Amino acid sequence: MDKGLLAYLLIPLLSAVIIPFAAKNRPKLADILANVTLLAGLANLAWLALRPSIIRGEFADIPGDGLSLLLVAAIYLVAFCVTFFSAWFLDEHLPNRQAYYSLILVSVAAMCGVVTTTDFFTLYVFIEVLAVTSFALITTDESSGGIEGALKYFFLTFPASALIIVGIAVMMMSLGGLSFESLRIFMAADAPAGTVTFAAALMMLGFLIKAGVAPFHAWTPDAYQGAYAPVSAYLAGIVTKISGVYAIIKLATLLRFFDGRAQAVSEMVMFLGMFSIALGALAALKQTNFKRMLAFSSISQVGYIVLAAGLGTPLAIMGAVFHLLNHATFKTVLFLNSASVEKSAGTTDMDKLGGLEHSMPWTSWTSIVALLSTAGVPPLSGFWSKLLIILALWESGLKTYAVLALLFSIVTLAYFMMMQKKVFFGKKTAAAESSPEVSAPLLAPVVLMSALIVALGLLFPYFYTYVKMVAERIIL
């Protein structure tokens, strides 16, 4: 456990405990407490990482491996955007307002645990905590879709937990320890891999299921579509990425994919990543529901990260980490926008929507920024991460994957343009007639995230030094 970052885990947990008591008769206090907790954490992180002296020193003074800090920042950022959005989005009479914020803060704590832990068992525990809070969050509005989604999420990811625990058991038996460091040392030595690799492969499979990589993706569309609107953004933006994708990247570096150890697992992970990209993108092309399309897009984008992680070279890991962060920004924007559209027009069925750009210009424009970033259009941040991934593939001689990855980012652009056209452009439909722009506080998080997308793209050189530092520390 990285103790330097322990406070980021404990403080939200503390708030989560306080909220049900303190805000029992004052529901608004729950909003305030949750937001203040997360904002304070963000301010602290900014002080830690963005001081001029730190930037000048090329982030050499960042404690730990840097990746944890980066992901903690992403967690806090998305969580803060979602809670801020929720504070104005939640219905006044929602019965479990306090529980909602408590659950979010607990899941923030769990995610921080996931990214700061240094052994597999703790990782497993936090991931399960995260899963439990997610089930509860999906059903926030107690709709039938939400309950169906939660059940599917629970049952379809249940094999993952089983596989991970089996993997941990096998590893305990064969390796004699569960810390990341022992696995790293074992893989660096020239001992025959055998059982240890198999154990890691089982865990990898569990994380692949948790990440929603095809063909284990079936729970994602239903869960994201059925979930309470802000929760979709939270789930898609960060939760499933931390519970699955982060662990895949971590495991990929520990298994030393880059120097050819565990070749079979590496190849399978890459294949599944590519398969996800293709399946998600092609399925997204034909969706008629805004949120469901975003869910499939999420599968596709996760595929890019998994593909890069499976490759495992430093450049690919950089691309994967950066794309993980970018995914958090643009997918949060798009899901929050879908929530705004749902609140304003009453539906997310794209066949019923149209012409919203006139009444909801901010929502429309932030969607454009986010979708262009997803499709990898320069100079937005998504361009750089995809570029890194495709470059890494090309350099390693995997030219087919590189070309396919490039082609499917065109398909990404295609389905998002279709989405933008159906929802925001064109003639106003009946549903869009009485749909005013949502209030400024609901726009603030998406505008902030969009600004971040542009800023990360334009200030890429600074960010590159950071990500490079991260990749060097976690690989060497």
Added chain:
Amino acid sequence: MNIILIPILLPLLTGLALLLISEKTKYLKELLGIGAAAVSLLAAVNILLVHPAPLHHHWLGTAISFTLIADNLSAFLLLAVSLFSLAISVYSFSMPNKGSAKWFYFNLLMTQGFAAGAALSDNMVAMLFFWEGLLVFLYTFIALSQNTHAAKRTAMKAFLINAVTDLCLLAGVTITGYIAGTMSMSDISANKLTLDYGWSLFAYVLLLIGAVSKAGAFPFHTWIPDAATDSSAPFMAYVPAAIDKLLGIYFLARASVYLFTLNGTMQLVLMSLGAVTILVAVMMAFVQKDYKRLLSYHAVSQTGYMILGIGTLNPVGIAGGLFHMINHATYKSCLFMTAGSVERQAGTGELSKLGGLFRAMPVTGVCFLIAAAAISGIAPLNGFFSKELVYKGTLDTGYTVFFLAAELGSFLTLASFLKLGHSVFFGARPEGMKETKEAPFSMLLPMLTLAGICVAFGFGARFPIEWFIAPSLAGMNIETGLLWGFHADKLYFVSVIVILAAVMNHLFGLSAGGGKPSKSSDHIHYAPVLKETYALAERKVFDLYEQTMDRVVPPVSLALFKVDRFFDWTIDALPGGVASFFGGASRRFHNGSYPLYMALTIAGAAVYILLAGGLK
């Protein structure tokens, strides 16, 4: 600033400035254009007299040098270009049919600037730059001269023909530069290329195509008669009659004697090209029924003499070709000007509707007579002397057949001008033209000037030869003997016989055509064999451009369209269809069925575990 830049930059800048001037201002645009042309002429005179230092600007490092050099030939050409620009801009001052004054003067000045640049460029790349610039303004000049569909169509025809041949020139210049290792013409001339092997022969032929097409020789001439009907008289007097001839023949001379050393075969090719051009065009000219159209065919025909002269490759012939070039520009410009003023005063250019205008328009008539006599080679006007030089050069090569062809061309030229002059200026005046008056002074002045030059270069043929032609040849390292002077030798008597024959032919035609001068060519027009040939020619069967447009372009464009549809389909419909198929399949698959999803997950996990366990 080097004075050598003035004849190029001043017209270009003035032309651009003209575009800023309101359409409503009177005379301002005209006066600006005339002023720029006049200053350029003065600069050109100065350049001819003092030969300023060459101007070098390197481009692309030292790979391509933008070099302007005023050697004897270039300076002479520059003077001619500037002179005709001034004459035409004065002439156009009160010409109503020239189209919008702003655009007319813009095009005129642009053409002048680019022509001056092409004449002065020593580097072939720089010359190409100016040469292609002319192409642009050739199009706009014709397209903007009349607001009709026909004008646009002819402009496109002129543009396409010249664009294709300019591409040949471009290829030729590239290959020449590659073979010679330099793009500078003066460097190449120090070590001339020969036609001994394939690439250099190819390069020369490409250069030749570019040059003779600019000059308007057969078979690249077909846009000129069309332009005669579809554009204005000043344009005809300026571009096809003067500028194009000057530049085309200039570059032909450069390529044939300055850059390359030609052999006997190429000499024959050139002379044949000249002779064919003379005969084909003059046959067509003879039967025309429109003033400008008749002149335009002569403009083509006369090019043949120049090509013939240069093709002889002996100093006398080359001198004759160059001399004929300047003479032709003078009298043909003058003739087009008379056509313009007749059209302006009488309202038509159709020969059958005109007649007896000499009394009404005496100055125009006199100018016409002088210029027509000059073009027909009647002593002692300038055309006589240049043609004599060409004839003499042709005879010196020993190929008498070309001499005979040239004389036949002379005969038909005179015959057609007898017909033209008789129809327009003599005979009975039609009822509607009783009130016709002389053209205004601004139109008469340039006409008189040019007619005066015709006379002066005739009686004083030694001066242009000593001042311009001989130095030009000397500049190209060609030794010349005595080129001037009147000799009552055999050639002179042949020309007298030709004149008599033409007059008799005209009288015969008159009586055959029932006394109507405009029908005096009918006995040849409707002669057996010729009748059918002319009919085919009028249906444009021999027009390479029209035939290409009618026969080749539609099937090719159809084929390209089909290919394009195919590519369109492969990048548009095909991926969309495939993606849509897979998307639809995957949408149908995600039906929300829990058992299906579970089965999928477990099956995927099973395969994964088997593979991870080492199963291959």
